[in-house]
Amino acid sequence: MPGRRAPRETAGVDDGWEEQELRDRIESLLLRVAGGPRTAPGAHHLDPAEVPAPLSLERVVRWLEDSDFAYFTDSDGDVGGLWQGRLFYFLVLGEHEEVLQVRGQWHRDLTIERLEEILEICNAWNAERIWPKTYVRVRDNGTVVVCTDVTVDVEQGVTDDQLDQLLQCGLSTGTMFFDHLDAEYPDPLRAAP
Template sequence: MGLFRGGRGSGRHWPGRKPEPADEPIDPARPELSDTDLHAQVEDLILRELGGTPLLDDVPTPLSVARIIAWFEEHEFSYFLDNDGDLGGLWRGRLFYFFLFGEDSEILQIRGQWNREAAIERLEVVLEACNEWNADRIWPKAYVRVRDNGMVHVISEVATDLEDGVTDAQLGQLLNCGLSTGNMLFDAIDELFPDPAAAAP
């Protein structure tokens, strides 16, 4: 349903607004509006007519490691850069990495690792738990890796394509999502395999 169906001179006007003449003279002294200014005026008009509030000026900008670090520092989170230059940190004792993939580093991947490991004999149970998680929830993707020593590691992963950029608020939401849902997964695995050292003898 179009908001402006009919157009000027169609005999249809917004309530309470004085009708404009069908053939408004063009003022040669009036400068032409740029596409950006015209877009802003249209947004303001729609918001006024619909009783909305002004749009925020938070414009999406390209993703970068520096922006992720700035978010960490703003929230006083500890972080590190490993020997490969990968950005990581510990949250509730769980290791999380923050990778940028794609030709323009536009894909953000937040990958967490359970702070414990399971024996290979537990692999079927762990796989079933991950499959149930993935069937019931959108975030994070849960999967396992079997190390060379035969131990099973549980991994969480949240990936987002930010080709069109991301605002600071959106980036904060994505980082919070990757960390909080990853820890929710690991809490569920902890419940499945309680840590014997955490229980009183």
């Protein structure tokens, strides 16, 4: 009869299985194939580290301590540290502390006469790469400060592994940009006379 499929042979499948048992076995198989958590059929227990938790400055500080990074807390309560001589801050922002920002600052200031060329470098970087966002700030005294930031909204929470990845991303991509600036503007004091 057209439009009807012939029944398929179900080699090794017991037709007496309960629907839930079959679902549990399929779920277990899919999780194994997809590399998901290994749990017994029907069990829905996740490792607490795999469950997204709210972002907090305490979690950022714990990450710094677990990574054996030296850090400080400034008079405003912001947490920062030096990486390869560059200043980085780890900020928890937003009305509900749902935004993570890793903000870096290059270790050298530029004169205002270099503003246009440094803006071109920042714009070229931003056009070619997702992270970090690069920008400049002009201080009241006319010196130019070059900054980076990686900002992520984690309103739905973040796992420890995700937090590690985001913090590492902020540090590593900021450092990459600052290395690029070091190549563009070699420090004359580092060259032999």
